[in-house]
Amino acid sequence: MKGWLSRLGLRAIMLGYLAVILVGPLAIVFWRTFEDGFAPAWDALTTPETLNALKLTLIITAIAVPVNTIFGIVCALAIVRRRFRGKGLLNAFIDLPLALSPVVVGLSLFLLYGQDGWFGSWLDERGIDVLFALPSMVIATIFVSLPFVAREVVPTLREIGDEQEQAAQTLGASGWQTFWRITLPSIRWAVIYGVILTTARCLGEYGAVAVVSGRLQGQTETATLRVQERYEAFDLAGAYAISIVLALIAMLVLVAMTVIRPKEEAA
Amino acid sequence: MSILVRNVSKRFGDFVALDDVSLDVESGALTALLGPSGSGKSTLLRIIAGLETADWGEILLAGKDATALAPQKRNVGFVFQHYAAFKHMTVWENVAFGLKVRKRPKTEIAERVDELLNLVQLQNFGHRYPAQLSGGQRQRMGLARALAPEPQVLLLDEPFGALDARVRAELREWLRQLHDVVHVTTVFVTHDQDEAMEISDQIAVINHGSLEQVGSPRELYDNPASEFVMTFVGDAQPLGESLVRPHDVDLLHEPADGAVEAMIVRVTLLGRDAKVELHNAEGSEFVVLMTRDQFNAGGYWRGQTVWAQPHHERVFATSAGDLESVSS
Numbered sequence: 001m002k003g004w005l006s007r008l009g010l011r012a013i014m015l016g017y018l019a020v021i022l023v024g025p026l027a028i029v030f031w032r033t034f035e036d037g038f039a040p041a042w043d044a045l046t047t048p049e050t051l052n053a054l055k056l057t058l059i060i061t062a063i064a065v066p067v068n069t070i071f072g073i074v075c076a077l078a079i080v081r082r083r084f085r086g087k088g089l090l091n092a093f094i095d096l097p098l099a100l101s102p103v104v105v106g107l108s109l110f111l112l113y114g115q116d117g118w119f120g121s122w123l124d125e126r127g128i129d130v131l132f133a134l135p136s137m138v139i140a141t142i143f144v145s146l147p148f149v150a151r152e153v154v155p156t157l158r159e160i161g162d163e164q165e166q167a168a169q170t171l172g173a174s175g176w177q178t179f180w181r182i183t184l185p186s187i188r189w190a191v192i193y194g195v196i197l198t199t200a201r202c203l204g205e206y207g208a209v210a211v212v213s214g215r216l217q218g219q220t221e222t223a224t225l226r227v228q229e230r231y232e233a234f235d236l237a238g239a240y241a242i243s244i245v246l247a248l249i250a251m252l253v254l255v256a257m258t259v260i261r262p263k264e265e266a267a
Numbered sequence: 268m269s270i271l272v273r274n275v276s277k278r279f280g281d282f283v284a285l286d287d288v289s290l291d292v293e294s295g296a297l298t299a300l301l302g303p304s305g306s307g308k309s310t311l312l313r314i315i316a317g318l319e320t321a322d323w324g325e326i327l328l329a330g331k332d333a334t335a336l337a338p339q340k341r342n343v344g345f346v347f348q349h350y351a352a353f354k355h356m357t358v359w360e361n362v363a364f365g366l367k368v369r370k371r372p373k374t375e376i377a378e379r380v381d382e383l384l385n386l387v388q389l390q391n392f393g394h395r396y397p398a399q400l401s402g403g404q405r406q407r408m409g410l411a412r413a414l415a416p417e418p419q420v421l422l423l424d425e426p427f428g429a430l431d432a433r434v435r436a437e438l439r440e441w442l443r444q445l446h447d448v449v450h451v452t453t454v455f456v457t458h459d460q461d462e463a464m465e466i467s468d469q470i471a472v473i474n475h476g477s478l479e480q481v482g483s484p485r486e487l488y489d490n491p492a493s494e495f496v497m498t499f500v501g502d503a504q505p506l507g508e509s510l511v512r513p514h515d516v517d518l519l520h521e522p523a524d525g526a527v528e529a530m531i532v533r534v535t536l537l538g539r540d541a542k543v544e545l546h547n548a549e550g551s552e553f554v555v556l557m558t559r560d561q562f563n564a565g566g567y568w569r570g571q572t573v574w575a576q577p578h579h580e581r582v583f584a585t586s587a588g589d590l591e592s593v594s595s
């Protein structure tokens with residue numbers, strides 16, 4: 001009886017907490033967006049500036065996610081399977097983006113690529129725009145979303161051990177074949193999960209991009225920046241509508257994951 | 268194909284895993300590397316496979332220097348204690364792996380895999396995943412997988428170590444039969460002397476990273492080269508100055524030359540054998556085994572004082588290699 005009660009209590013606390021922290025705000029955003037029907041929301045979304053912002057976010061994500069996926073897998077393999085000097089340092093550095101405020105990341109990029117920065121004048125002479133343009137935004141996003149794939153893959157690699165890889169070697173598989181046929185399939189769920197977290201982080205990035213982009217409307221404004229801009233311009237419908245799109249993409253990714261997962265596990 | 272190990276040494280930090288080991292493995296034979304855990308036997312096997320590199324010495328496979336050769340190029344089959352099954356592949360795909368990476372034609376792969384699954388009696392399990400198999404079945408799959416690319420050498424690292432006693436005994440017998448059919452040079456690592464004695468043609472006893480003795484099971488039992496081999500292969504106990512096997516002691520009713528006075532403290536009848544436990548004058552215990560007939564003819568009883576005379580005993584000098592064997 002007591003166990004039953006405490007279990008129920010625990011459940012109530014957990015669900016209540018989730019409702020207040022997660023579901024509540026999300027529900028309010030949904031409600032506010034469609035308060036006056038679909039038309040105002042649709043209109044707010046289809047302005048050229050907003051469409052451009054969404055497109056820009058998707059482009060940045062489409063570049064940053066593959067780059068960080070490959071980097072994350074290579075890093076995880078190096079950390080778990082190799083011995084080299086500076087491994088501890090690498091391990092610590094991977095977590096740096098989690099510890100650093102994105103604004104600081106943005107500022108440091110500013111210092112590097114700004115006109116007085118280390119690379120700034122060199123790039124300027126060659127007519128390459130980094131700051132207030134796509135390159136710096138991509139770099140900032142890659143930086144802040146860097147740790148997720150590696151952090152997911154490292155424990156999985158440790159857990160599966162290297163016996164399967166050794167078996168593949170003795171069976172004549174080259175390093176490349178071993179990676180594609182044995183290692184990657186074994187860590188695929190960690191990679192997928194890392195990709196999802198990376199994607200979410202890229203879609204939601206605000207601080208670092210805000211600093212380096214210059215927030216030029218219709219040019220270097222990403223979806224999150226656009227939400228802030230609309231909010232400040234008292235266009236709440238516009239801000240809510242873009243928020244909804246971002247939330248929907250995030251949920252879509254999560255649903256996609258839960259849909260594929262059970263099938264694989266049953267095998 | 269023969270395997271030659273020449274003066275191989277290997278350290279892990281300060282730990283000496285192998286110290287100047289040289290070993291000839293006969294072509295086509297079933298050889299056991301026998302030793303207690305931590306003796307270096309698995310390290311030696313892994314060096315032969317190319318999964319570890321020796322700090323010193325060389326490995327020759329079929330007369331060719333393979334010391335610097337990658338495991339992929341050695342054409343060895345390796346069976347792991349914990350199976351190392353490819354968990355995301357079916358049994359069929361596991362066995363086919365070594366052929367697929369060699370880009371063999373599909374029909375050839377299909378034929379070979381089916382043939383091997385028949386050989387290891389897993390013909391009805393091809394579509395299953397390793398997680399759906401028992402430990403014994405997984406290890407048979409591991410064996411089929413290792414044999415698929417037709418390796419020159421088959422290496423097994425404690426292949427039955429993770430299995431329960433009954434399955435272990437079954438698979439051991441089955442490996443012997445398999446070897447008689449396939450005839451591939453086979454080396455397996457074990458810490459179980461019964462396992463080594465029962466199925467191998469040749470046993471190499473390893474202790475503390477050094478080779479103690481190499482020989483047939485019978486040679487090892489009858490002519491152990493060291494105290495370690497004598498105690499590790501078969502039972503042995505100290506009696507007076509020497510080591511003696513429990514079967515090699517006569518119990519006399521009168522004092523005799525070289526006989527030790529002792530008192531019978533316990534008698535156990537084990538089917539056809541009788542086990543007699545004795546105390547000598549210093550109070551140390553030893554065991555004598557004899558047949559029931561000998562026991563009955565001797566007229567022994569508990570509490571009786573007898574003289575234990577070894578008819579086949581060994582004295583090993585403390586330094587290795589220097590030994591003396593006495594038969595009387």
